[in-house]
Amino acid sequence: MPGPNDAVVVINAGSSSIKFSLFRGAALAPALKGKVENLYAGKTRFVAFDASGMPVGEHTWNDAPLDHEQAMRFLIDHAAEHLQGMQVRAVGHRIVHGGARYSGPQRLDDAVLDELEQLIPLAPLHLPHNLAPVRAVMALAPQVPQVGCFDTAFHTAQPALAQAFALPPSITERGIRRYGFHGLSYEYIASRVPDFAPGLAGGRVVAAHLGNGASMCAMHAGRSVASTMGFTAVDGLPMGTRCGALDPGVVLYLIDELGMDVPAVQRLLYQESGLLGVSGVSADMRTLEASDDPRARLAIDLLVYRIGRELGSLAAALGGLDALVFSGGIGENSVAIRAAVCRDAAWLGVTLDEAANAAASSNQISRISSAASKVEAWVVPANEELMIARHTVTLVEEA
Ligand code: ADP
Numbered sequence: 073m074p075g076p077n078d079a080v081v082v083i084n085a086g087s088s089s090i091k092f093s094l095f096r097g098a099a100l101a102p103a104l105k106g107k108v109e110n111l112y113a114g115k116t117r118f119v120a121f122d123a124s125g126m127p128v129g130e131h132t133w134n135d136a137p138l139d140h141e142q143a144m145r146f147l148i149d150h151a152a153e154h155l156q157g158m159q160v161r162a163v164g165h166r167i168v169h170g171g172a173r174y175s176g177p178q179r180l181d182d183a184v185l186d187e188l189e190q191l192i193p194l195a196p197l198h199l200p201h202n203l204a205p206v207r208a209v210m211a212l213a214p215q216v217p218q219v220g221c222f223d224t225a226f227h228t229a230q231p232a233l234a235q236a237f238a239l240p241p242s243i244t245e246r247g248i249r250r251y252g253f254h255g256l257s258y259e260y261i262a263s264r265v266p267d268f269a270p271g272l273a274g275g276r277v278v279a280a281h282l283g284n285g286a287s288m289c290a291m292h293a294g295r296s297v298a299s300t301m302g303f304t305a306v307d308g309l310p311m312g313t314r315c316g317a318l319d320p321g322v323v324l325y326l327i328d329e330l331g332m333d334v335p336a337v338q339r340l341l342y343q344e345s346g347l348l349g350v351s352g353v354s355a356d357m358r359t360l361e362a363s364d365d366p367r368a369r370l371a372i373d374l375l376v377y378r379i380g381r382e383l384g385s386l387a388a389a390l391g392g393l394d395a396l397v398f399s400g401g402i403g404e405n406s407v408a409i410r411a412a413v414c415r416d417a418a419w420l421g422v423t424l425d426e427a428a429n430a431a432a433s434s435n436q437i438s439r440i441s442s443a444a445s446k447v448e449a450w451v452v453p454a455n456e457e458l459m460i461a462r463h464t465v466t467l468v469e470e471a
Contacts, residue, residue, distance in 0.1 A: 275292075315346055397449075
């Protein structure tokens, strides 16, 4: 068990930022969180906050932007100076893809990193950025054990049919299948269900992680059964800037008829579609909810409609539904979206408690369905970081 001054650092590295969280002691109490943003472009900036949200560190680089390795070096030096007696015992990393092989967290060494680098073609936009800080910590603090936690791992338990595309084996054998993402968020929700609703522990739950990226996952007795994201994180629901599920014929048409090349199609599907593309206003739900532009309304309506369609599909995969869980920035904070989704799910047996829905927030787990509702509805604030910290401690202690 970690001692009171032992700390676990969790790193979530994207293309232009490294987010970090520090958890302390055996209880993994949140002690510090922050980020280094604007890597590679503009003015790189570091901010850190303590557990109560008070700023405890800030720095801006005015001359040249930092890269991942320089940012990690800064964070390690900063930690050495400012951790006041805390000892970093391990570092856990959020890693988008573990392929078919990694069905759980994994100690990271050179051999595993080499294998993960083979998976870069499956997630070229994310995986290189996830791995860069691992290499940096290996070089700068080789004595600190590191653990990789994969967004795909939770979904490796899905039945083969849920993972299959109707494509010939010569294609599927090359790893072209449904993987699913946001697995650490769903695993965290699954881990909490027995505490907040013991009666649901063996039940059929659909969780909706609605953030900038958005997906839904069907879980039976805490295991993933099906999810809306597939081969990549562009499938499923419309998101902030991603289109979600699309007839593949559209892509062929864009290339064949409109003469778009691969980078242009990629930009369209990942950065110019979703809430931003439909509304022409913003990718941010708060802005859309505050706007009286009819296109903003359309973008919200389309998201709610698509959540409803996916909910029906996931409930079919489960053979019924016992609970619906909302998570992620939109799921935790948008009273109106939750109300609309629950209204559309009335046919499944969801009845909302309007007052409980209005009172729910991202600070706590709350039930928002009425006492008589056949299907329970809950808000569970996302906490992928804590899930990673728990996995990291468990794996390092086992060693
Ligand atoms: P990420 O996927 O990047 O972690 P988040 O989970 O933080 O993103 O979700 C970001 C989304 O949550 C944005 O669309 C944002 O507008 C939305 N959001 C945050 N707070 C609110 C709020 N009070 N009402 C409606 N939407 C909100």
